[in-house]
Amino acid sequence: MKIRFGVLTDIHVVQDVTRQEAWHNPYDFAGVEDRRDRALRLFESRAADRLLLLGDLAHDGDVPSLRRGLRPGAFAAAQLAVGGNHDGGRPTAALSRADAESLRLPGWRAVRHGPVRVAGLRVAHRARLGWASARPPALATWGDAPVLLASHFPVLSREQPLAARGLPYAGDLIDRPELARALLARRAPTVVACGHLHVRDSAASGSLLQLGFGAMIEPPFEATLLELAVEGGSVEVTRAAHELDEAREERDPRLVPAHESWRFEPGRGWVSGSDMG
16 A cells, blocks of 8 residues: 655745845745745646645744645645744644644644554744653554654754764754654654755664655755555655755755665665665
8 A cells, every 4th residue: 555745844935035044055935935836736746645744834933924835725635734943932833823724733643644654743942942842752542553753853863964964953852862762662664754954864773764855945945755655564665856946056955866765674674775685
């Protein structure tokens, strides 16, 4: 059985598109909504079953920008979203206010979607401490099923690999080590889909595979088709990243190829496509 997700992250919609900001590369506020619409058309043409939004939909966390970032009804299939650090101090509540009817906001209770369960890592800002998960991990509902965990923040820290490439690091959740330990303790496979870092990246440890997705607001201007196929105890994950525009780049945020595959095999863990034999 297979399921295909259209994945977008770090859209950063604003009201004033003349603003000038940057992270790895200059932001293109003026073009991001058009790119988002083209991404939705791409997902429709490639028969994506779900739309997965990984946070920072609005740059300032204001409801009008969140509504424009979500575009209710623009995608025919179910829309699943988690909030990011730019979506307000309590982003789950902000997303609910922006689009309470057509948006599904996954939490720790994993819900079945085709051959996998989907859960979401909800976050909140802790005064003087930083960003953390809104609640401790509650994995009792996951059982032995493969789980796709939607998260804005990474669970496996990628600070060192980004530093080695000369890329700034946007930071981790303050309780990231505890979250990682809980997920790594699972024998069943977990796939973490995350944004926040504005890089295309992947990392695997034991039963945990983490895929980082490039931003819509800056190069690689990325829309991704993510497919999970389950057969017995094995899970195969493939991604196809599509770059929707070009712009001047000061740094390259592509740590892995646009087309990538991984396979989980019981007793062996995650194996990248280049190592499959």
